[in-house]
Amino acid sequence: MSESVMAKKQIEIVFNGDVFSVEKDITVMDLLQLFGVITRRFVVVINDQIIPKSTYMTTQLELGDHCDIISPISGG
Amino acid sequence: MHASPWKVYGTELGSRLFIGTALYPSPQVMLEAIQASQSQVITVSLRRQTPTKSASGDKFWQLIESLGCHLLPNTAGCYSAQDAIKTARLARELFDTDWIKLEVLGDSYNLQPDPFALVEATKVLVNEGFKVFPYCTDDLVLCQKLADLGCEVLMPWGAPIGTGQGLINPYALETLRKRLPDLTLLVDAGIGKPSDAVQAMELGFDGILLNTAVAEALDPAKMADAFAQAINAGRLAYEAGVMPKRDNAKPSTPTLDQPIWQQYD
Numbered sequence: 001m002s003e004s005v006m007a008k009k010q011i012e013i014v015f016n017g018d019v020f021s022v023e024k025d026i027t028v029m030d031l032l033q034l035f036g037v038i039t040r041r042f043v044v045v046i047n048d049q050i051i052p053k054s055t056y057m058t059t060q061l062e063l064g065d066h067c068d069i070i071s072p073i074s075g076g
Numbered sequence: 077m078h079a080s081p082w083k084v085y086g087t088e089l090g091s092r093l094f095i096g097t098a099l100y101p102s103p104q105v106m107l108e109a110i111q112a113s114q115s116q117v118i119t120v121s122l123r124r125q126t127p128t129k130s131a132s133g134d135k136f137w138q139l140i141e142s143l144g145c146h147l148l149p150n151t152a153g154c155y156s157a158q159d160a161i162k163t164a165r166l167a168r169e170l171f172d173t174d175w176i177k178l179e180v181l182g183d184s185y186n187l188q189p190d191p192f193a194l195v196e197a198t199k200v201l202v203n204e205g206f207k208v209f210p211y212c213t214d215d216l217v218l219c220q221k222l223a224d225l226g227c228e229v230l231m232p233w234g235a236p237i238g239t240g241q242g243l244i245n246p247y248a249l250e251t252l253r254k255r256l257p258d259l260t261l262l263v264d265a266g267i268g269k270p271s272d273a274v275q276a277m278e279l280g281f282d283g284i285l286l287n288t289a290v291a292e293a294l295d296p297a298k299m300a301d302a303f304a305q306a307i308n309a310g311r312l313a314y315e316a317g318v319m320p321k322r323d324n325a326k327p328s329t330p331t332l333d334q335p336i337w338q339q340y341d
Contacts, residue, residue, distance in 0.1 A: 016124055039134040042125075043170045048162070050169050068124045070166050072137050074106070075121025075150045076096030076237070076287030 011063040028056040031067065043070040079311035082282055084117070084260060085175065085207040085228055087146065091116050092277070093307050094148060094262065096287025100296060103139055109290050110143055113300035118145045119177055119285065121152050122163070122170050148209060150177040155190070157197040164201050176201065177209045177231070177264075177285075187237045191218045195225070202226040211264050214248035216255055223259055230259055231285060234276065235266025238288045242272035246279065253280040270299075270306030277310025278318060 010021045015035065022031065028044055028051055044051040045068045051059055061067060081090050095115040100106035110118060120140060140147070149167035154160040157180060164176045180197055182190025189212050198208050202225050210222050214232040222230055232252060235241035243249060244266065252261060263276040264285040273284045284307055293299035 039125075039137065041134070041137045041170065043122075043166055045166065050166065070122050070170055071125035072140065072170060073121050073123045073125070074097040074099075074136065075119050075152055076098045 011061070013061050013064065014066045016068055022061065025060050028059045028061070028067075031061065032056070032069075037069055039069075039071055041072055044068070045070060077312060079308050079315060082260070084283075089116050089146075090114075091304070091307075092283040092311055093273075093304055094119065094264075094283060094285040095290060095300065096285070097140065098287055099291035101291075103136065105296050106291070107139055107143070109296035109300040110145070112297040112304070113290065114304045115300075116145055117148050118143065119148045119150055119287070120171065121150050122167055146175070147171045147173055148175050148177050149173065150211075151179045153181070154179060155181050155184075155193075157193040157200070160193070160197045161200050164197075164206060165204075168206070174205055175207045175209065177211060179211045189213055189233070191215060194218070195221055198222055198225050198227060209262075214245055214252060216248070216251055219252055219256060219259075223256060228260055229262065230256070231262045231264035233265040234263045234272065235268075237265045239266055240268025240289055241266050242268050243275055246275065249276065249281070250279050270302045273303055274306045274310035274313075277307055278313050280314050283307070 009024050011024050012019055012021055022034065044056070046061070047066050078090065079092065081088050082092065091114045093113055093115045094117040095110055095113045096119045097106060100109060149171045151160040151163040154163055160178060160180045164178065167176055168174055178194065178197060178201065180190050180193040181187055182193065191213060194210055194212060198210055201208050208227050209229045209231055210227055211231050212218055212222060219230050219232065232249065234243045249263065260282045262283040262285050263281050267273055267284060267286045267289050269289065276284060286303065290296050290300045290303060
């Protein structure tokens, strides 16, 4: 397979504020594994929409999507 | 003796101290301080966190879980109703609670709540089923409006966040207590030392929310214990009924039939 075909299979997304190239059709679950998200308590947000945990396996990212992982921190 | 238990949005609590989880020198010190405070409600927050930091995030969560307290997530750092609403929705999903400490700031110098945005955000969140704990100023009309929107709990400031100035305007706080007798009122922010907390509790406030005064003490666990005792003492005094102030002295020892042979003329 040529490099140009390979390139077509990559899309750019914004993950936690930084731009990354990932495989086209990557799911939220794949993304979490790719970035090694190991926390037990987090929320995934894509383009300001909360993604239900039950759909991590089926929700696919698209070109230009903004995906954020929201985690607990200390607060007053 | 312990002050009487109380209810917050239907949840019965023994301790009248809500305590924050920020600014401690270490996670272990935080744990010890919260345990010493005997608090049953702790405040937490949320942020976008990069995966490389996720392990530390998980450690924080494990500590929080080990405490077994009720969680009160905040919307700290929000300067618009829209941002606060968005953060509240994330907090509900993340912490699995409909309690939200609603902070909408209007001034970055004083971290003073924006009363207009606070009302706007409260209206939306109450309609979405949130149990809103608004961090507000001590303005009576604002507090009445928040109560009208469905807030059962209000959290007016004693002084700006983190200043430790104590109760800057006790008159306003006392007025709130008198005019809103059925509302649950906590002083949130500005408490510096246990005597500040006692003062608020003696005014009839139902509880205190604090963080910096404990976290930045030389010995946070000891200070947390001091606050726990002070808040209990202040509430007991309120329940016992404080004597009225008088302009003139009144002897405490009876003067009738004093065994003095020669009475003064």
